[in-house]
Amino acid sequence: MLGPxxxxxxxxxxxxxxxxxxxxVPLPHSYPEYSEHWVSAAQQSMTPVxxxxxxxxxxxxxxxxxxxxxxxxxxxxxxxxxEARQLQTQIDNLEAIRREQAAQIADAQAMNRLLRxxxxxxxxxxxxxxxxxxxxxxxxxxxxxxxxxxxxxGSVGLSQSLFxxxxxxxxxxxxxxxxxxxxxxxxxxxxxxxxxxxxxKKIETAMTYLRGTAKKVxxxxxxxxxxxxxxxxxxxxxxxxxxxxxxxxxKDRAIAEFNQLVAKKGTNAQxxxxxxxxxxxxxxxxxxxxxxxLSKLYAHVPKPAADVLITxxxxxxAKTWDEFxxxxxxxxxxx
Numbered sequence: 001m002l003g004p005x006x007x008x009x010x011x012x013x014x015x016x017x018x019x020x021x022x023x024x025v026p027l028p029h030s031y032p033e034y035s036e037h038w039v040s041a042a043q044q045s046m047t048p049v050x051x052x053x054x055x056x057x058x059x060x061x062x063x064x065x066x067x068x069x070x071x072x073x074x075x076x077x078x079x080x081x082x083e084a085r086q087l088q089t090q091i092d093n094l095e096a097i098r099r100e101q102a103a104q105i106a107d108a109q110a111m112n113r114l115l116r117x118x119x120x121x122x123x124x125x126x127x128x129x130x131x132x133x134x135x136x137x138x139x140x141x142x143x144x145x146x147x148x149x150x151x152x153x154g155s156v157g158l159s160q161s162l163f164x165x166x167x168x169x170x171x172x173x174x175x176x177x178x179x180x181x182x183x184x185x186x187x188x189x190x191x192x193x194x195x196x197x198x199x200x201k202k203i204e205t206a207m208t209y210l211r212g213t214a215k216k217v218x219x220x221x222x223x224x225x226x227x228x229x230x231x232x233x234x235x236x237x238x239x240x241x242x243x244x245x246x247x248x249x250x251k252d253r254a255i256a257e258f259n260q261l262v263a264k265k266g267t268n269a270q271x272x273x274x275x276x277x278x279x280x281x282x283x284x285x286x287x288x289x290x291x292x293x294l295s296k297l298y299a300h301v302p303k304p305a306a307d308v309l310i311t312x313x314x315x316x317x318a319k320t321w322d323e324f325x326x327x328x329x330x331x332x333x334x335x
Contacts, residue, residue: 166189166190166193168190169183169186169187169190169209170183170186170209171209171210171211172209172210172211172214173210173211173212173213173214173215174211174212174213174214174216174217174245180241180242180245183209184238184241187205187206187209190205191205191206199231199232199233199234200230200231202234202237203221203231203232203234203237204225204231206234206237207221207222207225214241214245217241217244217245218237218240218241218244220240221237221240250285251285251286251287254282254285254286255285255286257282258279258282258283258285258286258288261275261278261279261282262279262296262299262300267300267301267302268302268303269302269303269304269305269332269335272300272302272305272328272329272332273329275300276325276328276329279296279297279300279325280322280325283321290320290321293321294320294321294324297321297324297325297328301328302328302332304331304332304335305328305331305332305335308331308335309327309328309331
């Protein structure tokens with residue numbers, strides 16, 4: 001019977017082995033258990049040379065397996081290093097972008113501070129200009145007062161020859177539209193007297209005298225002042241003012257005529273056509289709501305049509321004043 005496997009001299013490895021270690025090492029414990037049983041059985045049936053060759057073959061297989069594993073691990077580490085380098089490159093690129101964006105933000109903040117400083121300087125210059133204008137106006141007033149005291153005895157004062165006395169225009173509220181031309185004439189004289197020649201200054205001066213309806217009519221100009229927009233020419237301002245009051249006056253006349261129409265009694269089947277035609281024309285100019293116009297119409301429905309409408313029920317009546325007139329006319333035609 002053969003002795004233990006460790007007593008057998010292994011000698012050199014097989015010729016096909018690359019260069020595995022010459023010193024034999026025990027088989028690893030990870031070999032399957034059946035290998036131990038197989039080797040033990042082989043000791044009883046194989047010659048020492050056969051056993052040596054078998055051990056060499058197994059050792060070669062183990063060594064080559066370990067070598068492949070080592071190479072695979074080296075290749076895996078090489079790939080991980082490449083991936084790490086690529087990731088670092090991406091991180092460096094992102095950092096460069098971040099620095100560039102930070103520089104852009106810093107430039108924008110610097111520009112914002114510069115613009116803010118310029119705006120503050122402009123506002124300061126505007127305030128200084130306003131102060132200078134107020135001082136100039138005050139100086140002008142003081143000069144006029146001094147000139148007024150220069151006249152002596154029965155002589156005519158110098159102020160009366162240089163600055164003739166003139167009554168300031170009244171405020172204009174638009175309640176009396178027929179007085180608009182008189183107010184415009186007074187304003188023209190006042191502007192000339194004060195030496196106002198620039199169009200925008202004329203408009204601004206005239207706007208300070210507008211009240212009530214007149215101010216509402218010219219609200220567009222007040223909006224332009226608030227938005228710091230150009231006011232245009234004084235001639236256009238006057239034209240818009242006249243046009244606004246012409247429209248207001250037209251509406252007032254339409255309302256007055258409409259009220260006279262609906263105040264009349266005696267609407268019947270024969271004259272309802274004439275009444276409804278006039279009602280349509282004036283209703284569109286009054287600005288009254290649909291409910292207000294319907295309530296006026298209900299009082300002028302001729303009796304034959306009123307009887308039919310009552311029979312139908314109010315929920316079936318036309319909902320708009322214009323359609324209600326058509327409904328009444330159809331009933332009268334069919335009756």
